[in-house]
Amino acid sequence: MxxxxxxxxxxxxxxxxxxxxxxxxxxxxxxxxxxxxxxxxxxxxxxxxxxxxxxxxxxxxxxxxxxxxxxxxxxxxxxxxxxxxxxxxxxxxxxxxxxxxxxxxxxxxxxxxxxxxxxxxKGAHLITVNDYLARRDAGWNAPVYHALGMSVAVIGHEMSLVYDPDYLDETHPDPRLQQLRPVTRAEAYQADITYGTNSEFGFDYLRDNMAVDLSQCV
The missing domain is CATH 3.40.50.300 (P-loop containing nucleotide triphosphate hydrolases)
Structure with a gap:
């Protein structure tokens, strides 16, 4: 020292x-x-x-x-x-x-x-390494954000989801993730807080920069 x-x-x-x-x-x-x-x-x-x-x-x-x-x-x-x-x-x-x-x-x-x-x-994004962690972390912590009047969503490779306390997906084995409702990718980005992976955020950024019309952007 x-x-x-x-x-x-x-x-x-x-x-x-x-x-x-x-x-x-x-x-x-x-x-x-x-x-x-x-x-x-x-x-x-x-x-x-x-x-x-x-x-x-x-x-x-x-x-x-x-x-x-x-x-x-x-x-x-x-x-x-x-x-x-x-x-x-x-x-x-x-x-x-x-x-x-x-x-x-x-x-x-x-x-x-x-x-x-x-x-x-302006939207806050959390970047993690895979879809499982993005969905898990968003779902587990969604009640915290909801209690404070904020919306939370997940951008996934196969689907995008938003936390909705009035929705129930009984097919999901984890009860903490049963209130994630499928939405469009654009709707997920409208949430106050959005979870996703580096690849999903990265490719969305690239696609938006290649779009010829704002309606094609997410």
């Missing part, structure tokens, strides 16, 4: 420490957020969007938005994001790489920055 590292500390450690300070702010909000009725919790999304429209940045609403997601996850899927998962969410939001060990909850980590970035109304 160099003298400089001993004096200033490891850069990653300093970064994590800085993020943990924000996580402490998120945790401080927990008692207040817990008291919100379901409709009040959902209304937070409209409140955040209004604040962004009035000039605030995503970083300005990050702490409260993450606190809202934590509560929505606890109520809907029975999982409360841990501090380390919030750190991972902040890192992803900042556009940097978060390396996490198996079992540390990467699937839930992604929900935090996805919700935050979807607040801008």
């Amino acid at each position: 160099s003298v400089l590292t001993k004096v200033l500390g490891d850069s990653n450690a300093r970064e994590v420490k800085r993020h943990l300070e924000r996580v402490a702010e998120i945790t401080e909000l927990e008692p207040l957020i817990e008291k919100l009725a379901p409709e009040e919790l959902k209304a937070k999304t409209a409140e955040f969007r209004e604040r962004l429209a009035n000039g605030e940045r995503l970083d300005d609403v990050l702490v409260e938005a993450f606190a809202v997601v934590r509560e929505a996850a606890r109520r809907t899927i029975g999982l409360r994001p841990f501090d380390v998962q919030h750190v991972g969410g902040i890192v992803l939001h900042n556009g940097t790489i978060a390396e996490m060990k198996t079992g540390e909850g990467k699937t839930l980590v992604a929900v935090l920055p996805l919700y935050l970035n979807a607040l801008e109304g």
Whole structure:
């Protein structure tokens, strides 16, 4: 270890420490957020969007938005994001790489920055490696987004799906995925949050750039 590292500390450690300070702010909000009725919790999304429209940045609403997601996850899927998962969410939001060990909850980590970035109304995309993971992660976490008034969809090779709590596919063996309703590819892209694979997103981008009419784009 160099003298400089001993004096200033490891850069990653300093970064994590800085993020943990924000996580402490998120945790401080927990008692207040817990008291919100379901409709009040959902209304937070409209409140955040209004604040962004009035000039605030995503970083300005990050702490409260993450606190809202934590509560929505606890109520809907029975999982409360841990501090380390919030750190991972902040890192992803900042556009940097978060390396996490198996079992540390990467699937839930992604929900935090996805919700935050979807607040801008431009659509937030999660890219994974295969259709199975895209469908699984979207379906498992869809109740969290739905509780906050956001739509979620999946772009797949064979079909596209959107979460619909009024729909029931009894043929699917996983009850957590039975409320994914088939839709067109274009409809899936209209969702607030869209899960898919690198190949599906990539080829859609290429096809859109080759289209001669906007009606041919997704």
